[in-house]
Ligand SMILES: Nc1ncnc2c1ncn2[C@@H]1O[C@H](COP(=O)(O)OP(=O)(O)OP(=O)(O)O)[C@@H](O)[C@H]1O
């Protein structure tokens with residue numbers, strides 16, 4: 294069963310009089326529980342595709358089905374809801390909120406989901422333990438290493454129990470051994486049933502994914518599906 | 520459940536503000552001083568107007584006060600050598616007023632004189648009012664010792680006197696002085712009572728108890744001292760003939776006060792060639808005082824709005840800077856799934872918490888200042904419930920009004936752009 298289906302997705306950026314065609318008719322489906330690596334040269338449209346996948350952005354044309362629901366025409370509030378319930382983001386630059394503790398960062402999605410304080414604290418602690426940071430709950434991001442920060446980001450992405458994890462170069466700011474540890478964690482999450490879609494430039498990182506998709510100039514260049 | 524989430528949001532806001540303690544404090548100051556000055560000014564204003572109302576009420580709200588004044592022509596000719604000024608209210612005026620109006624309940628005439636007086640070994644010049652027994656009913660004052668004189672003593676020109684608290688103090692008279700003899704001018708009087716001094720003054724009407732030392736029956740004053748009062752000033756000698764200095768009139772009902780006063784004015788006008796009298800109505804002053812208070816409140820309100828406006832702009836300025844500074848945070852929250860509305864609420868709560876906290880501190884300041892003023896300057900101040908609640912709610916309102924724009928601009932941030940923001 295496909296959790297995600299892109300049907301002729303176009304994304305055009307208007308730059309004054311100039312038009313940048315970031316996505317040029319993308320047709321693709323991702324099965325539930327699959328693990329994808331999206332690869333391709335810089336500027337090929339990977340991040341653009343990821344933003345649309347994560348409902349941070351809307352396609353200029355085409356249809357996007359998420360869990361069989363057409364989300365291409367939803368309004369801002371509904372897209373926020375989908376991000377909150379279905380999607381967990383992991384970024385290259387971690388994107389933790391610096392003034393909040395690890396605990397509070399992980400609690401964020403739970404806060405927006407409306408959980409009470411007691412319940413959020415409990416779940417956030419659980420997630421921190423899962424990513425191996427049970428002893429860092431009261432630290433601020435600035436007191437953590439890059440690998441630890443990315444673990445916090447993963448814990449935060451998982452806290453709302455989304456079906457899909459979207460990761461844009463999650464190991465881009467990490468050394469190779471730390472990167473591998475993060476990939477082990479993602480592989481483990483995939484084995485637990487999460488659908489993971491990850492952008493990467495590094496073949497050895499892409500090797501963790503079961504499927505690979507190559508982009509070029511806003512098109513899908515090739516697909517390796519297992 | 521819903522309420523606990525609201526309280527949690529407020530705590531989150533406070534936590535965020537505490538991250539920048541100095542900045543939050545400085546931002547708050549505008550509202551602190553705005554609210555503080557409003558509360559303090561309202562307290563001072565309220566105190567002043569309450570004092571004015573008190574004074575007016577001491578004059579009696581059903582009373583009309585008719586006073587003698589020196590007409591302008593008299594004023595200029597009185598500098599002439601050995602000229603005698605004749606002006607003011609007459610005994611006949613008193614009679615006409617007493618008998619001419621059906622709405623008048625009581626009338627008390629008053630004559631002011633100054634006489635060298637002696638009690639025991641103290642010799643002083645006393646200011647004395649010659650009046651009838653009605654005075655004590657029209658301008659009621661607490662009797663501290665003894666009694667006031669009665670109608671019989673009044674009619675019989677008895678040699679009795681009632682001291683005011685003020686006069687008693689000057690003469691070192693006490694409770695034991697009652698029954699003793701005081702020499703006023705060349706005549707002897709029995710001290711029969713001491714009454715409390717209260718200064719009733721409002722606008723240009725006054726019953727200055729504080730400047731009166733003693734009361735003597737009017738008929739006694741007429742009989743003993745006559746109507747001519749002479750005074751030596753800078754070598755020249757001026758003489759005045761004033762029969763009555765004041766006539767106090769009590770009207771039966773408050774509704775009839777203004778109309779009766781107009782009637783008295785008309786009557787006096789027909790008998791006096793010159794305008795050497797004045798008719799005053801404390802009730803009218805009461806209304807005037809209320810109008811003045813309204814004006815005062817409008818002026819205060821404007822000053823307050825300006826200072827709160829400045830405070831609000833200060834908050835808005837800092838919050839706009841804060842939104843820019845926290846663009847990335849906003850992007851992160853939006854990516855996680857926060858709706859625009861929730862971002863607005865987050866920032867709005869911070870501004871409202873800031874302005875409300877400023878309001879509370881300002882309130883404390885605004886209550887402390889009048890207390891200090893009352894303590895040191897002995898000026899009456901009154902803090903009313905409204906003068907506390909109004910600025911408080913306004914400060915909450917300031918937070919909402921001046922927080923809306925920064926909050927809205929925070930919500931407008933495009934999450935994709937914000938996430939790339941450094
Ligand atoms: N907000 C935008 N406005 C205008 N053009 C944009 C915008 N975002 C992306 N583009 C353009 O769209 C194209 C695809 O960009 P995208 O970020 O998806 O590339 P990418 O594959 O993620 O590249 P990289 O590997 O460098 O991250 C690029 O040409 C880029 O300049």
Ligand SMILES: [Mg+2]
Pocket residue numbers: 339340341
């Ligand atoms: Mg990219």
